[in-house]
Amino acid sequence: MNNRTEILDLRTSLEVLRGIDGQIVETDVEVDPEAELSGVYRHVGAGGTVMRPTKVDGPAMIFKNVKGHPDASVVIGLLASRERVGILLGCEKENLGKLLCDCALNPIMPEVTEEAAPCQEVIYRAEDPGFDLFKLIPAPTNTPVDAGPYITMGMCYATHPDTGLSDVTIHRMCIQSKDELSIFLQPGSRHIGAMAERATELNQPLPISISIGVDPAIEIGSCFEPPTTPLGFNELSIAGAIRRQPVKLHKCVSIQENAIANAEYVIEGEIMPGVKVVEDQNSHTGFAMPEFPGYNGHASKECWLIKVKAVTTRKNPIMQTVIGPSEEHVNLAGIPTEASIYNMIDKALPGKVTNVYAHPSGGGKYMAVLQCRKTVHTDEGKQRQAALLAFSAFPELKHVILVDEDVDIFDTRDVLWAMNTRFQGDRDIVTIPGVRCHPLDPSSIPEYAPSITDGGISCKTIFDCTVPFHLKERFVRAQFMDVDPDKWLK
The missing domain is CATH 3.40.1670.10 (UbiD C-terminal domain-like)
Known part of the structure; x- marks a missing residue:
């Protein structure tokens, strides 16, 4: 298999890893997504800046028996090994930064497909009886003091109200109620934030899709930042360059936006104009979740509110999550950082x-x-x-x-x-x-x-x-x- 062109979704990634000794482990033992799941993986392969003892370069792990979620499983640590990232992107681990640099310079834009989307095999609408994000999304907490269940590997996709240009980034999002998420948008740091601010100026909601469980090339490419990818640069085009073909998008079922067609989960909603949320309004712990420096992040009082309109999934979906300070975050953030630095220095x-x-x-x-x-x-x-x-x-x-x-x-x-x-x-x-x-x-x-x-x-x-x-x-x-x-x- 030529991994650069034939891995286009999470499930194919997992099949590739199953064929390589030591890259993935699976368990049928029941696990509680509230702190226990992350507590287990800390010892299996978290690494990074996680408090010791932890294991560095351990395997990814699939939990097939998640308490409260009988039809779903959770994968963690997929990108927590640089070697594993190299396998999934079809590149030597030492040259990943150079690969990403080349792909950022030679992007292939995504395309909207009319074909049936795997991410829409099952559809739940917010107006349906019993609609509840807590029950639909097996989002873990990293520690017992987290503000709530966090979506840590959601590809947030939105379109600028003025320019019509779209972009994808990753943000921390906490489930706040049966149909509400908080999203932390660091002022001036990411493109979705600029879009939300402009939508608020226009007094209109910003449609947003959140695709979870996608091709690792999309996850890595989504973590580029300015100046390498300025406002208006669609990072899905970097993933397209990695795979040598466009990322497939599909129209959402409840909002005027697109989502990643091969995702395991898609949350569709709108960022509400000018509405701010206290991140730990349910837990009152004062903390959000552990962040990449290795410390518990403080809960924000200035999170934006996403009003969820629908959730679509594959059958028996696979939730993907990450421990904030783990080696997985290092690779997600670090490899695009390497590409950005190498690109600028090599030009000068x-x-x-x-x-x-x-x-x-x-x-x-x-x-x-x-x-x-x-x-x-x-x-x-x-x-x-x-x-x-x-x-x-x-x-x-x-x-x-x-x-x-x-x-x-x-x-x-x-x-x-x-x-x-x-x-x-x-x-x-x-x-x-x-x-x-x-x-x-x-x-x-x-x-x-x-x-x-x-x-x-x-x-x-x-x-x-x-x-x-x-x-x-x-x-x-x-x-x-x-x-x-x-x-x-x-």
């Missing part, structure tokens, strides 16, 4: 950065490791120029570590080796204080340091662990005989 300094890694300890957002190449004396200093470009390519980036081309950027031990043998703190640290970074960084608050004037302000830092060009010959690593070990290991 072609050939000087050979690869980029958004490190898991930064949740795929806070830290990047850049592999740099110096071939002539005038390349000295360009590595720091590359770091500045990285901050421009991805504004939420906080730390950049620069290493030479003989360092494996995907091996933290090797990166720290470079820091210990090719780095002096008094000459190789560059700090840029007072820059807007990411609001979920718990250290970016005025109480943490006098230099921080507002929440979300950080000191961006470059750690230059590259050898000065004129000293390269003194820093050659010990060379070993190049042999094929299979002769001795068979």
Whole structure:
């Protein structure tokens, strides 16, 4: 199977993984979606910034017996291994960022199909007796103090009221009542937010479809951010480029919008103009859900309200979910981050950065490791120029570590080796204080340091662990005989 062109939905992804040892496990033991499901997967393969003990690079997991949801199952951790992402996107794990970069530059736009959509095999309308999101959607809570059941892998698709241009992004959404969701839209950060704000100015609701359980190429592509994908750029076109064919959309049954035709679930609704929701209005815990830095996110008082009109599903649908601070979030956020950084640097300094890694300890957002190449004396200093470009390519980036081309950027031990043998703190640290970074960084608050004037302000830092060009010959690593070990290991 050519995975880049033949995996077009979640079910095919799962079948591919079933054929590879160690990539997926399934259980028929009943599990409670309220905190227990995530508690189990923490030990199976969550990784990321999840509190230890947790397992890194474990298998994905399918729960077939979910309490209160006899006809559904839940999959978690599908993208919690970089190797697994590579399998599902048909690419070596080290080159995923380059693949996404190429696909963002060569998009294939989605198409609306008139064929029967798998996502509409079963239809539930809000006016139907007994319609209840709590019963229809097996959305888990990550921890016992979550604001409620969260939809964490919903592909939110909407259209700008003025331009008619559509876009897809992922947001945290909490089930608030039988026909209402809250959606957290960080001001100015995502395209759906801009659409909702404009619809409110026009005093009209914004139709929105939320597709859950889709092709992993769509999930990864949906996580690009400006400036790589500016307002009006439809990220479904990146998934189209990955698969070398358009993503298929289908008209919704209750609103004037499209949804992803091959999804397991689609929630159709409208973002109500000017209506704000307290995220934890049902739990009153003060928390939302654990976010990618590894801490419980605080409940927002400024969530937008989605009034749900219908839910459509496949028969025996598969809910897909993610643990907020897990390795899965790292890959979802980090691989597009790598693509954005690599794209900008390669345009300005072609050939000087050979690869980029958004490190898991930064949740795929806070830290990047850049592999740099110096071939002539005038390349000295360009590595720091590359770091500045990285901050421009991805504004939420906080730390950049620069290493030479003989360092494996995907091996933290090797990166720290470079820091210990090719780095002096008094000459190789560059700090840029007072820059807007990411609001979920718990250290970016005025109480943490006098230099921080507002929440979300950080000191961006470059750690230059590259050898000065004129000293390269003194820093050659010990060379070993190049042999094929299979002769001795068979």
